[in-house]
Amino acid sequence: MRAVGIEDGTGPAEALRLIEVADPVPAPGEVLIRVAAAGVNRPDLLQRTGLYPPPPGTSPILGLEVAGTVTALGDGVDRWRVGDRVCALLGGGGYADLATVDARHALPVPDDLDLIQAAGLPETVLTVFANVFEAGALKPGETLLIHGATSGIGVTAIQMAKAHGARVIATSRGAAKTDAARALGADVSLDATVGDLAIGIRDAGGTDVILDMVGAAYARLNQGALNAGGRWVVIGTQSGPMAEIDLTRLMLKRQVLTGSTLRSRSADEKARLVAQVQDRIWPWVVEGRVRPPVDATFPLADAKDAHLRLEAGVHVGKILLTLD
Structure with missing residues (x-):
């Protein structure tokens, strides 16, 4: 699959490169998502410059939130079905065609919300x-x-x-x-x-x-x-x-x-937060009361430009990478 890599491991936005890596396989309790869009967040900038390394066992690929379609289920997953539209909180791995995530860290995308805007919700x-x-x-x-x-x-x-x-x-x-x-x-x-x-x-x-x-x-x-x-x-x-x-x-x-930070929390703690959000906040998302505006979208290959826009601080709302 395609993913965004960082030349020499860390560097400026210009170090971001489109690379080919093996497709991820969902472990027990995980789902595989065909990514439609991925959120670009300030922690991505910090990780790119070496100041915010991913937690042990987490994908080194940038990207903490995505939206897309479930394409495969790991053993023991019964909450989701192949074809479900979801958005999800990741520990890493969002800047790619495919991403695996703990099934408990995904949320359903309302029918009237497109997957691009939904990618800006989880984080x-x-x-x-x-x-x-x-x-x-x-x-x-x-x-x-x-x-x-x-x-x-x-x-x-x-x-x-x-x-x-x-x-x-x-x-x-x-x-x-x-x-x-x-x-x-x-x-x-x-x-x-x-x-x-x-x-x-x-x-x-x-x-x-x-x-x-x-x-x-x-x-x-x-x-x-x-x-x-x-x-x-x-x-x-x-x-x-x-x-x-x-x-x-x-x-x-x-x-x-x-x-606090969010990324370093345990999988169980993130699952607790997701469950609370689905119960208490997601009704506002469904009603359209919480729909953060999209400032700009960039193709996956143009992740550099997305990072430069975020660094410039001129945006109003979410910056997103889109995938076909």
Whole structure:
């Protein structure tokens, strides 16, 4: 089958190459998916540069989410049938014609949703659920602050929070992105390149939960923005991992600081999350309330261009690779 490889193992986007590799075979408990599209995510960029190696036993091929059609079943799989349309969370292997995945990590694609858009759901929806709904314990009526609100994660978080009955403050860079976040449902949309974000967030009433992909540069801002009992959830450190926080303020305002990654979790934990998402979030997907916009699609052979677009940070929504 075709797959995307990295020349010399790591390197810039230009190191991505289309290669031929053996077709994967589903192990017991796995399904084989004929991939229609694969999501392009920031962890793919980190893995390509050697900063985020795949967990032991995981495919070294890039790609953490796909959508497609089940073409074969491993022993013991009774949840799916050949021909089912699914999207799935992978530990790796998505940038390829075929991918194997734990059958418990797949979700059904609604009849009215095309497989290309569906490929942008698993990694983002599960990340938002695990971090905003579980770790952040967002409640209806509370306020969620999202930094990087027009990223794939950000647009999904806006839609999920609004479907949950929460209020959303979004930050992004530039008027076009600010308008896009507002169009997706953000109650307050702030341009990080204009004015003082701290004042804008304060004037909007502060926040109860923060979804933070920025890291060090926003640490002081985030801690000051939290209301009493607020939860600050870190899922990325684009501006650096080392930050200074005020422990006295943390105690006095009963603040919670936490963070997580999704890829390193056990297969059983991912299965638990998928089951929770199917029960609690998937009805919103079926109803069309959670459908992250597609920013751009690229053929598998043009994975380099997809990575360059993600690195440039100009996208609004998901970037996807498509396969014929």
